[in-house]
Amino acid sequence: MDCHKQYDHATIINTETGEIRNKRLAHTTEEFREFIGDKADTRMVIESCWNWSRTYELTKDLVEEVILAHPLKVKAIASAKIKTDAIDSRTLAQLLMANLIPEAHLRKADNRIKQRTIRHRAFLVAMRTRVKNRINDMVSSQLLPAETLAARPKNLFAKRGKGENGVEWLKSLEWSRAEDSRMFESNMRIVEHLSHEISTSNEMVKDIYEKDKDARLLSTIPGIGRTLAVLISTEIDGIDRFGSPSRLCSYAGLVPSTHSSGGKTYHGKITLEGNKWLRWALMEAVVPASYADAEIRGKLNALRKIKNANVAKTIMARWLLKVLYHVLKEGRPYIAAHPADTNPGRLSIALANSQ
Incomplete structure (x- = not known):
């Protein structure tokens, strides 16, 4: 399904006969039901875009499974010089048949x-x-x-x-x-x-x-008030979908870009990929956190002596993201462990004992 503002372009491939049907559909339940028909065993893929949820709500009860495709990864797998709605829709269907769809997170x-x-x-x-x-x-x-x-x-x-x-x-x-x-x-x-x-x-x-229990836990971290806590909790949408703090940092686009060739590796600016709202929230939290917590203030000041202000702020945003990962993973509020510790390379957090 190739989603657009005024319509969607759908392609159905019959895996038994190879028959291919495609049609431009208006955003109405009747049109979708008429095109899909009684196909309870049908799997459908939608490319993630700003209005994917509308198509998802229209079709989730008409098919067996709806998969949300990651747009950048789909483009990397199947880029084409000739681009039309019909071609895009057919490409998604063919990738789904081959189980090659790179999935994006489907929010409830x-x-x-x-x-x-x-x-x-x-x-x-x-x-x-x-x-x-x-x-x-x-x-x-x-x-x-x-x-x-x-x-x-x-x-x-x-x-x-x-x-x-x-x-x-x-x-x-x-x-x-x-x-x-x-x-x-x-x-x-x-x-x-x-x-x-x-x-x-x-x-x-x-x-x-x-x-929101996660938001209340996040608000115990310095620099993260009620609004930022709700934003961060909402954008993360369950810490269990991230296997490590590094994966969460990558999702937020707060990791350095890497270029490696001929045995030489270079690290550049942060990737700026992933969730821009989560990245923005962490960057916003750094300065207030440094005012409220001696450990964070010490780390930020130490970084500013060896890095420019923006780089230091970005590093501390990544540090805070690692902290909140452990807070959410353990389900315990944050307390400062070592207020005198100013080593920017060491992650020192403490998790309060559960009451």
Whole structure:
């Protein structure tokens, strides 16, 4: 099955007669049922893409088994100079017949709902940040009096109770043009609306957190709060599917690339393959973790002396990922074992005794 936005292109191969049928299908249960028919012993393959779950939900009860194919690995096995929907669909069917489909992880419905929820929150926060940056640009482009500039807070969006009130300072500005004033007010309303939606989304994340044992364990790790804990737990979707910490690091794309030829091996930048959300979450957790935990702070500072800041941060993100692997694997919360240990090459974690 070759999936698309408006339709899917399906190919059926009869393993006994060799008959091949293909058809473009609209996204309706009736069309799929009519094409597949009463074939309880049929196996189907879908290439993983942004909308694979829709086709999966339409067909999971019509066939015996649905396999999710890894798109990059399929391309490596069966790349073609001529590419059409019919050819792609037939290629997938032929690979399935030969048991050569490189499988991707097929998430269950409840995990996909959690995934959409936490990514929706991330989308809202990203939108709000963009609007805040626009407001910052507008303020920076204005010619303001010296006394107004002197009173400018460091955080323009801090509210009362946090030491400074940036919002009040913003609202007190006198704009030189009426158009700028109207755009500023529009942007402020957008920020306020998005903040309200983020608060609503936070409640949804909180509900997930309270029901997710893995997320609660992850929140014991420094730098990983409730939101990141839910995101990481959701993206991992069961630690048992990873046989080792190295495999989890590879899944997150936090391992160095390797080039080996003629007896010489070179290691380069991280691969950036795999789950970008998991990679982003670990990178986000590094700095807060260094503030909260002496061991992590010591390791990060030691790395910064021999590596640039970004490389040091990436290494610590990989270290944190190994830590959380053991936390989830053992099902025990994290505690710092050796606060004075600053050796970046040694993974030292402690797992609290289960109560």
